[in-house]
Amino acid sequence: MSLKLMTLMLCVFGITTGEFVIAGILPDIAHDLVVSIPAAGLLVTAYAIGMIVGGPVMTALTARFARKPLIVALLVIVVVGNLASGLAPVYPVLFVARIVTALVTATFFANAIVIAASTAPEGKQASTVSKLVFGMNLSMMLGAPLGTFIGNNFGWRAxxxxISAVCLLGLLLVLRFVPDVGGSTPGTSAVAELRVFGNPSLQLAIVITAVANMGLLIVFTYFAPLLTDLTGFAAGTVPVLLLLYGVGAAVGNFVGGWLSDRALMPSQVGLLGLLALGLVAMWAVSGNIVLTAVMVFLIGAMGFSVIPGMQTRVLNTASAAPTLAIAVNASAYQLAAALAGWLGGRVIDSGLGLKSVYLTSAAVTVLGILLSCYAWLRDRTAARPGAQEEAAGAGASSA
Structure with missing residues (x-):
């Protein structure tokens, strides 16, 4: 693995630790800033809003910029945003700081993923993307547990x-090891890049990313209270459980990338089916500490196994503007996170209780399976011999 890819992985690790660690320090933030657990959960929504808005806009506006100075500027904002989060005296300031930090996150991810995929051998895009996504896995295996440990022992501000220090280190390594290359589409305007979204296959791929990931994100947003208040784990065990989840995510990421290189849509449908079953199983065993711990590992594996394939499908359907498409896809993921934080909070506040979060998550995942099946059917129909001629003939007849 090249130093360039390892550097980008470290940056992804730092940035995603800042996103995911909220699950471990959510109760501490709620207590210190005197807000409810559902209100603190909206910090996930704040980050998501920043990515949803910032991803497409920032990426479209910076499409022709040289990647290295762009990435450096984005990392500077991430460093400052995390410092501001730690210094926030009241909840609204923390809320705004999360949004500002997230505004540049999707653009960084998009550039990093396109760099990784563009250097991949033919037929190895998904597995190559999985190596970069491993930086996200590391944020769950190491970043989120360590961040939670730091928060429990030195305060959530620490x-x-x-996180700010890690991102600063990544910035320095980018200056040293990432080459100064041109923008993704020299000579092409942002408006021209937006035309790629007229492709129905790309539209469907992005919708699937949002819907299919929302189920797992509902559970992850309320991970700490689900494990402590519902199952009965001690608060001090949450970092260990986050580590277990991250190990599962890493395993699932690599296995999912390998499977997606061989059968993209069949793998996506099958893996989402396993995730839905896993969420139902977690509901069933939520009163048992040992079985819940096993399911934490399995849910992490099944949830992250679908990510490399989803990213690859977006790249395959948006060759004219891959960086912008990946940024919008990241925004779709964050839209799912925003809705997950909101929906999970509503389910809890409705009186159904924490346990019902698992069944809600499974139901949303089933919707993602149905959409994936539809996309798979469209692909098979389009690939059938004579399909293009039939479509052209139908168009002529309707005219």
């Missing part, structure tokens, strides 16, 4: 200071 967690954000540590």
């Amino acid at each position: 967690t954000f200071y540590a």
Whole structure:
């Protein structure tokens, strides 16, 4: 693995630790800033809003910029945003700081993923993307547990200071090891890049990313209270459980990338089916500490196994503007996170209780399976011999 890819992985690790660590320090933030657990959960929504808005806009506007100075500027904003989060005196300031940090996140991810995929051998895009996504897995295996440990022992503010330091290190390594290359589409305007979204296959791929990931994100947003208040784990075990989840995510990421290189849509449908079953199983065993711990690992594996394939499908359907498409896809993921935080909070506040979060998550995942099946059917129909001629003939007849 090249130093360039390892550097980008470290940056992804730092940035996604800042996103995912909220699950471990959510109760501490709620207590210190005197807000409810559902209100603190909206910090996930704040980050998502920043990515949803910032991803497409920032990426479209910076499409022709040289990647290295662009990435450096984005990392500077991430460093400052995490410092501001740690210094936030009240909840609204923390809320705004999360949005500002997230505004540049999707653009960074998009550039990093396109760089990784563009250097991949033919037929190895998904597995190559999975190596970069491993930086996200590491944020769950190491970043989120360590961040939670730091928060539990030194206060949640120290967690954000540590994340800022990691991102600063990544910035320095980018300056040293990432080459100065041109923008993704020299000579092409942002408006021209937006035309790629007229492709129905790309539209469907992005919708699937949002819907199919929302189920797992509902559970992850309320991970700490689900494990402590519902199952009965001690608060001090949450970092260990986050580590277990991250190990599962890493395993699932690599296995999912390998499977997606061989059968993209069949793998996506099958893996989402396993995730839905896993969420139902977690509901069933939520009163058992040992079985819940096993399911934490399995849910992490099944949830992350679908990510490399989803990213690859977006790349395959948006060759004219891959960086912008990946940024919008990241925004779709964050839209799912925003809705997950909101929906999970509503389910809890409705009186159904924490346990019902698992069944809600499974139901949303089933919707993602149905959409994936539809996309798979469209692909098979389009690939059938004579399909293009039939479509052209139908168009002529309707005219």
